[in-house]
Amino acid sequence: MLEGLQRNYGYLFEDDLLKEISEIGTYKKVSEGFIVIDIGEHIKSIPLILSGAIKVMREDEKGDDLILYFVEQGDTCAMTITCCMGETKSEIRAVAETDTRIVMIPIQKMQEWMHKYKSWQSFILQSYHERMKELLEAIDTVAFLKMDERLYKYLRDKAMVNRDDLIKTTHQEIAQDLHTSRVVVSRLLKKLENENKIKLHRNSIKIIDL
Amino acid sequence: MLEGLQRNYGYLFEDDLLKEISEIGTYKKVSEGFIVIDIGEHIKSIPLILSGAIKVMREDEKGDDLILYFVEQGDTCAMTITCCMGETKSEIRAVAETDTRIVMIPIQKMQEWMHKYKSWQSFILQSYHERMKELLEAIDTVAFLKMDERLYKYLRDKAMVNRDDLIKTTHQEIAQDLHTSRVVVSRLLKKLENENKIKLHRNSIKIIDL
DNA sequence: GTGTGTTTGTAACATTTGTTACTTGAAAAA
DNA sequence: TTTTTCAAGTAACAAATGTTACAAACACAC
Numbered sequence: 424m425l426e427g428l429q430r431n432y433g434y435l436f437e438d439d440l441l442k443e444i445s446e447i448g449t450y451k452k453v454s455e456g457f458i459v460i461d462i463g464e465h466i467k468s469i470p471l472i473l474s475g476a477i478k479v480m481r482e483d484e485k486g487d488d489l490i491l492y493f494v495e496q497g498d499t500c501a502m503t504i505t506c507c508m509g510e511t512k513s514e515i516r517a518v519a520e521t522d523t524r525i526v527m528i529p530i531q532k533m534q535e536w537m538h539k540y541k542s543w544q545s546f547i548l549q550s551y552h553e554r555m556k557e558l559l560e561a562i563d564t565v566a567f568l569k570m571d572e573r574l575y576k577y578l579r580d581k582a583m584v585n586r587d588d589l590i591k592t593t594h595q596e597i598a599q600d601l602h603t604s605r606v607v608v609s610r611l612l613k614k615l616e617n618e619n620k621i622k623l624h625r626n627s628i629k630i631i632d633l
Numbered sequence: 634m635l636e637g638l639q640r641n642y643g644y645l646f647e648d649d650l651l652k653e654i655s656e657i658g659t660y661k662k663v664s665e666g667f668i669v670i671d672i673g674e675h676i677k678s679i680p681l682i683l684s685g686a687i688k689v690m691r692e693d694e695k696g697d698d699l700i701l702y703f704v705e706q707g708d709t710c711a712m713t714i715t716c717c718m719g720e721t722k723s724e725i726r727a728v729a730e731t732d733t734r735i736v737m738i739p740i741q742k743m744q745e746w747m748h749k750y751k752s753w754q755s756f757i758l759q760s761y762h763e764r765m766k767e768l769l770e771a772i773d774t775v776a777f778l779k780m781d782e783r784l785y786k787y788l789r790d791k792a793m794v795n796r797d798d799l800i801k802t803t804h805q806e807i808a809q810d811l812h813t814s815r816v817v818v819s820r821l822l823k824k825l826e827n828e829n830k831i832k833l834h835r836n837s838i839k840i841i842d843l
Numbered sequence: 844g845t846g847t848g849t850t851t852g853t854a855a856c857a858t859t860t861g862t863t864a865c866t867t868g869a870a871a872a873a
Numbered sequence: 874t875t876t877t878t879c880a881a882g883t884a885a886c887a888a889a890t891g892t893t894a895c896a897a898a899c900a901c902a903c
Contacts, residue, residue, distance in 0.1 A: 481769060483777040491772070505762045514769055551761060552715045558768045559691060559724055562701070565776045566812060567693040570890070593850065602776055604891055609851060625850065625899060780860070803880060814861060819881060835869060835880065844903105851898075858891070866882080873876070 424450045427473035427524060431497040440540045444471070448526035453519045460503060460517040468527040469503045472496045475523025476584035480516040480600075489565070490577070490600040492557040493520060493584040501554030504533075504547060521585055571611045573601060575620060578630055588630045634660045637683035637734060641707040650750045654681070658736035663729045670713060670727040678737040679713045682706045685733025686794035690726045690810075699775070700787070700810040702767040703730060703794040711764030714743075714757060730794055781821045783811060785830060788840055798840045 425445045432441065448471070453459060459470060462482055470477075474496050482488040494500055494517075502515050536543040564573055577600065582588050594612065598605045612628065615621045622629040635655045642651065658681070663669060669680060672692055680687075684706050692698040704710055704727075712725050746753040774783055787810065792798050804822065808815045822838065825831045832839040 481772060481776070483773060485777075487777065489772070489776045502765065505765045511762070514766065552721070555712065555715045555765070555768070556724065558765070558772070562691060562699070562768070562772055562775065563693060565772065566691075566699050567695075567697065595850080605851090606853090606892075607890060609853085610890095613852080623851085805880080815881085816862075816883090817860060819883085820860095823882080833881085846903080847901085849898100849900080852896080854894090854896100856892080856894105859889080861888070862886080863884105864886105865884085867880100868882095869878100869880080871876100871878075873874100 424448075424473070424526065428471075428526065431473055432471070435546055436542050437540065440536065440543055443532075443536070444526060444528065447532050448528050451525050451527060452522070453525065454522050455519055457519040457523075458516060459519060459523075459525070460500070460513050460515070462513055462516050464513045466503055466513055466530070468529045469499055469533055470517075470525045470527055471499050473524040473526060475525075476520040477523060478518045478520045478600075480518060481514075482516065487602055488516070488599065489602040491515065491561045493580055495584055498553070499546075499550050501547075501550040504550065520581075570601070570603060570607065571614060574608065574611050575615060577601060578615075578621065578628060579633065582630045582633050588633045590628045590630065591626060592628070593626060634658075634683070634736065638681075638736065641683055642681070645756055646752050647750065650746065650753055653742075653746070654736060654738065657742055658738050661735050661737060662732070663735065664732050665729055667729040667733075668726060669729060669733075669735070670710070670723050670725070672723055672726050674723045676713055676723055676740070678739045679709055679743055680727075680735045680737055681709050683734040683736060685735075686730040687733060688728045688730045688810075690728060691724075692726060697812055698726070698809065699812040701725065701771045703790055705794055708763070709756075709760050711757075711760040714760065730791075780811070780813060780817065781824060784818065784821050785825060787811060788825075788831065788838060789843065792840050792843055798843045800838045800840065801836060802838070803836060 425441070428441050428445055432444075436444070449468075451470075459477060460466065472494060476496070477494045477500065479491045479494060479500065479502065480488045481491050500515075500517055503513070503517075533547075537547065538544075564576060568576065574597070577597065578590060581590050581592075594608045595605045597612075598608045601608070612621065612623060616623050620631055622631060635651070638651055638655055642654075646654070659678075661680075669687060670676065682704060686706070687704045687710065689701045689704060689710065689712065690698050691701055710725075710727055713723070713727075743757075747757065748754075774786060778786065784807070787807065788800060791800050791802075804818045805815045807822075808818045811818070822831065822833055826833050830841055832841060
């Protein structure tokens with residue numbers, strides 16, 4: 424674990440803090456699709472991502488959902504922090520996008536370190552800022568972009584966090600993430616293929632010029 | 634100013650802090666439509682609202698905009714705080730919804746008080762949390778609601794912050810806030826009137842059963 | 844191989860939202 | 874009063890998105 428910590432957080436945190444994290448944090452290896460945090464759950468610890476990626480989703484009363492953004496290694500989920508602070512329930516769902524290694528830090532320590540380590544404090548504040556920006560970007564996406572643009576952006580983002588221009592997914596799954604229907608996704612994907620932006624295969628999509 | 638502070642923040646802050654705020658903060662009275670913070674602006678201070686309300690907007694590259702939420706008295710704009718912390722430019726525009734009285738706190742003091750006053754620290758963290766939730770609600774609104782529902786929600790929210798069930802505005806202005814066209818707004822308003830939810834007049838709309 | 848379930852393609856149609864153009868009506872200015 | 878300006882109503886049409894239904898293509902188990 425320490426090795427993963429050092430690679431992703433070494434340049435951010437002082438050695439003492441890294442040591443504390445490796446002593447206190449609980450290492451967790453989750454596979455694709457695992458729900459790290461669910462809506463309504465009480466948060467008792469916050470996750471640091473060592474490798475892999477996490478998809479953050481929002482859900483409405485009817486159970487329809489929508490992807491907000493991806494969180495990558497070297498990051499944490501600031502939404503979780505807000506929940507921790509306020510001792511409230513989670514407003515979002517965090518799903519492992521790929522096989523992912525994380526370290527869970529208990530709230531208590533998290534608050535302790537806020538005072539103890541300058542680097543931890545700025546990391547937390549920085550995370551807040553990043554996540555706020557991601558949320559604004561999510562708003563821009565749903566408010567200002569048309570579905571074909573949203574779809575293309577989604578595919579590129581997904582390719583990025585997976586570090587692979589071949590995306591393994593189905594049209595149905597994409598439709599769920601974007602809160603639209605499978606038929607609409609198929610239609611627009613076909614359009615993107617005609618524009619030479621992607622190449623369609625069964626169960627996978629290849630991005631041209633990522 | 635102290636009187637306004639006491640009424641809105643008295644139950645939150647200790648007397649010492651209230652006193653410091655009234656000594657250091659700059660009192661400002663702005664009229665409806667005044668741009669308190671604009672996109673791209675460097676933030677040098679954060680606003681506390683004494684009375685009135687502020688409309689927080691987002692804008693895309695093309696200059697189209699969209700309302701995110703209203704901020705009322707007793708609140709601050711957490712987005713501003715994030716920007717302060719990161720020393721970055723504003724991602725949003727804050728416009729006075731009504732005539733509004735605010736106190737501006739310089740960044741420097743704001744950070745100083747984070748360590749000095751427990752109540753200030755929790756106020757800031759609480760604000761973060763509130764704003765995060767507002768942003769999520771804004772996402773829900775644009776992602777999950779249809780235009781007529783968004784419109785109705787907008788009217789109710791606007792009536793709330795203005796403490797008046799008679800909303801003084803034009804269809805054109807509403808269209809800008811919701812990022813749609815005037816014709817669409819007129820159409821849907823007519824529909825809401827037929828459903829007996831509102832009553833239309835020239836330059837104003839009355840909400841039934843607020 | 845055959846059957847079975849899943850994924851994708853596609854047509855046809857409905858609904859929602861956006862656009863253009865023009866009219867009506869009210870208020871303000873002359 | 875008459876003129877002018879602005880807000881609102883409305884029709885007709887265009888585009889985007891959602892829905893239903895069904896067919897074709899493929900993968901996998903048997």
